[in-house]
Amino acid sequence: MAKRRTAFYLMTIPALLLFFAFHTYPxxxxxxxxxxxWDGFSSSYDFVGFKNFVNIFQDDNVINSYMFTFKYSIVVTxxxxxxxxxxxxxxxxxxxxxxxxxxxxxxxxxxSVLIVGFIFNYLFSNVFTxxxxxxxxxxxxxxxxxxxxxxxxxxxxVAVWQGIAFNTILYLAGLQTIPQDLxxxxxxxxxxxxxxxxxxxxxxxxxxxxxxxxxxxKGALMVFDQVVxxxxxxxxxxTQSIALLIYTGGFQGGEFAYQxxxxxxxxxxxxxxxxxxxxxxxxxxxxx
Amino acid sequence: MMRKxxxxxxxxxxxxxxxLILFPLYMTIxxxxxxxxxxxxxxxxxxxxxxxxNFTRAIEATNFFNAFKNSAMVTAISVVVILLTNSLxxxxxxxxxxxKFFKGxxxxxxxxxxxxxxxxxxxxxxxxTDLHMNNVAGLIILYIVYGLAFNVFVYVGYIRSIPYELxxxxxxxxxxxxxxxxxxxxxxxxxxxxxxxILSCLSSWNDFMxxxxxxxxxxxxxLPLVQYVFQGQFGTDFNLAFASxxxxxxxMVVVYLFAQKWIIxxxxxxxxx
Numbered sequence: 001m002a003k004r005r006t007a008f009y010l011m012t013i014p015a016l017l018l019f020f021a022f023h024t025y026p027x028x029x030x031x032x033x034x035x036x037x038w039d040g041f042s043s044s045y046d047f048v049g050f051k052n053f054v055n056i057f058q059d060d061n062v063i064n065s066y067m068f069t070f071k072y073s074i075v076v077t078x079x080x081x082x083x084x085x086x087x088x089x090x091x092x093x094x095x096x097x098x099x100x101x102x103x104x105x106x107x108x109x110x111x112s113v114l115i116v117g118f119i120f121n122y123l124f125s126n127v128f129t130x131x132x133x134x135x136x137x138x139x140x141x142x143x144x145x146x147x148x149x150x151x152x153x154x155x156x157x158v159a160v161w162q163g164i165a166f167n168t169i170l171y172l173a174g175l176q177t178i179p180q181d182l183x184x185x186x187x188x189x190x191x192x193x194x195x196x197x198x199x200x201x202x203x204x205x206x207x208x209x210x211x212x213x214x215x216x217x218k219g220a221l222m223v224f225d226q227v228v229x230x231x232x233x234x235x236x237x238x239t240q241s242i243a244l245l246i247y248t249g250g251f252q253g254g255e256f257a258y259q260x261x262x263x264x265x266x267x268x269x270x271x272x273x274x275x276x277x278x279x280x281x282x283x284x285x286x287x288x
Numbered sequence: 289m290m291r292k293x294x295x296x297x298x299x300x301x302x303x304x305x306x307x308l309i310l311f312p313l314y315m316t317i318x319x320x321x322x323x324x325x326x327x328x329x330x331x332x333x334x335x336x337x338x339x340x341x342n343f344t345r346a347i348e349a350t351n352f353f354n355a356f357k358n359s360a361m362v363t364a365i366s367v368v369v370i371l372l373t374n375s376l377x378x379x380x381x382x383x384x385x386x387x388k389f390f391k392g393x394x395x396x397x398x399x400x401x402x403x404x405x406x407x408x409x410x411x412x413x414x415x416x417t418d419l420h421m422n423n424v425a426g427l428i429i430l431y432i433v434y435g436l437a438f439n440v441f442v443y444v445g446y447i448r449s450i451p452y453e454l455x456x457x458x459x460x461x462x463x464x465x466x467x468x469x470x471x472x473x474x475x476x477x478x479x480x481x482x483x484x485x486i487l488s489c490l491s492s493w494n495d496f497m498x499x500x501x502x503x504x505x506x507x508x509x510x511l512p513l514v515q516y517v518f519q520g521q522f523g524t525d526f527n528l529a530f531a532s533x534x535x536x537x538x539x540m541v542v543v544y545l546f547a548q549k550w551i552i553x554x555x556x557x558x559x560x561x
Contacts, residue, residue, distance in 0.1 A: 003464075004459075004464075004465050007464065007465035007466060008380040008383070008384055008390070008465060009380075009389075011376050011377060011379065011380035011465075011469075012377050012380045012381065012390070012393055015373065015374075015377045015433075015436060016393060016396075018429075018433045019396075019397065019400075019433055019436055021415070022412065022415065022416075022429070022430060022433045022434070023400055023403075023408060023433065023434065023437075024400075025411075025415065026408040026411035026412040026414075026415055027403060027407055027408050027411075029411035029414070029415075030407045030408060030410060030411045031407075033410075033411065040410070087302070087305060090298050090301060090302045090305075091302065093295055093298050094292045094293070094294055094295050094298075095294065095295055095298050095299040095302055096294055096296075096299045097299070097303075099549070101302050101303070101306055102552060103544075103548045103549075103552070104306040104309055104310060105305075105306060105309060106548075106551075106552055107309060107313075107541075107544065108309060109490070110490055110494075110540050110541070110543075110544050110551075111494070111537055111540070111541075112493075112494040112496070112511070112512045112515075112536065112537065113494065113496065114494075114496045114512045114515060114516060115512060115515055115533050115536055115537055116312075118515060118519065118529070118533060119312055119315070119316050119530070119533060120312065122315075122319075122526060122529075122530075123312060123315060126331060126526075127315065127331060127332075130331065161308075161309070161312070166555075169552060169555055169556060172556070173556040176556075221404075222404055222405070222406075224496075224497055225496050225497070228496075228516070229516075242406070243404075243406050246406045246409065246410070247406075247409065247501075250409070250410045251410070251413075251501070256410055259410065260407075260410055260411075263404070263406045263407040263409070263410070264407060266404055266406055266407070267403060267404055267406075267407045270402065270404050271402050274402060
């Protein structure tokens with residue numbers, strides 16, 4: 001028995017040590033440095049208490065990056081969920097070439113986010129502008145990514161184009177768990193398609209809805225690759241996401257400690273949003 | 289069971305939607321095959337001649353085969369080791385959830401799912417540089433270790449649904465814990481191994497951030513990182529740039545074309561569990 005127990009410890013302790021060394025320890029270090037003024041390369045630093053945190057709340061760049069990231073995340077989450085639910089409903093109904101279309105809609109999920117971003121970068125500047133000009137619209141004939149007010153919409157479009165792939169598959173999996181006889185019963189009762197969706201499909205999809213909302217939101221809050229490929233944070237700083245700000249400030253701007261403090265706040269924000277979302281959506285599942 | 293007729297309206301709508309998905313990919317392929325004169329004539333038209341020289345130029349300019357080798361190595365090794373080790377850790381946890389240590393370990397790993405990478409990003413570069421791990425080997429180790437958070441969660445859920453009786457029989461026959469895991473549990477994990485394998489493969493193959501902050505030597509760059517580094521040098525030579533993008537995307541697309549059903553089912557399986 002003791003031998004068995006030893007084996008179980010041997011199976012987990014190396015993983016525990018490695019995980020601590022490369023995940024927990026750096027995270028603790030990040031928290032530690034957030035109370036200093038270290039720039040990332042000097043040999044010495046001083047403790048500054050909560051000064052970094054106080055400054056962050058007054059830093060326009062930080063506030064701006066949070067505003068952009070929240071606005072972007074909310075819009076992306078809503079659009080991804082509406083569109084992927086609609087596509088999943090379509091793919092789950094009686095259509096021709098079902099497997100082929102399922103394959104097409106999932107395709108973006110296997111592509112590199114960065115390279116997709118580069119491809120769309122070209123489409124925005126050289127293709128969509130041509131269409132805009134043909135339509136005779138002055139607004140649409142300009143590159144949206146070059147417009148400080150609208151560049152974020154361009155990033156939303158790319159994130160939604162790619163993000164619906166995964167969520168569609170999750171919704172499709174959820175739809176397939178709904179027993180068919182429920183629909184047969186409702187059609188005998190003469191329920192309309194619309195009624196059927198709101199009284200049967202949507203309530204029974206509640207678990208898929210929860211997981212899709214949380215995953216889409218979490219992914220969007222961490223947006224980095226798309227921004228790098230599409231705008232680099234610009235024009236100006238209009239599309240600088242939190243992740244990008246921590247990266248550029250921390251590695252290139254000599255703000256290691258300051259951006260560590262920003263990362264600590266970002267961590268708290270993500271945990272609070274995820275927990276609130278889960279609480280709210282699971283409560284909704286119970287109520288249904 | 290009633291047989292419903294084909295819904296043609298929905299088929300058409302789904303087909304139109306799929307054109308939106310395929311259009312950027314059509315543009316990628318067509319621009320990669322054109323030269324600048326054809327581009328000037330029309331960006332949308334099919335290429336008139338097939339300019340494969342774009343690909344040879346891109347292969348030379350970006351040292352494609354070297355980056356491909358790096359990406360393939362990182363992905364293959366990390367996926368194999370993840371499947372072998374993460375499932376082992378999860379097995380030990382799943383069978384000892386009544387013990388404080390293992391239960392604590394379970395929550396320790398899965399709570400890491402909530403920690404955004406940005407809080408680790410700055411210090412981990414320091415840690416890995418100090419340990420001379422800012423290279424391909426370090427990248428592989430980090431993928432394996434970071435995989436634990438999500439994978440332990442998925443594996444433990446799956447292993448707990450496997451009846452304990454199978455192992456008890458093996459125990460009575462005097463099999464060791466390792467033997468039981470390898471001969472009885474691991475083969476039973478095949479469906480969930482497929483899910484974890486596909487997800488890990490996609491995430492390490494397409495990852496950009498970790499290679500960006502970790503890899504110092506240009507010879508160790510992975511495919512996405514190479515596209516980023518060469519973006520400035522491509523300039524307005526879009527044919528070269530798109531040939532390079534297409535080369536970088538194509539290995540995974542080829543895998544997908546052959547294993548599409550298996551990949552989607554694998555992910556669906558994981559979603560239902």
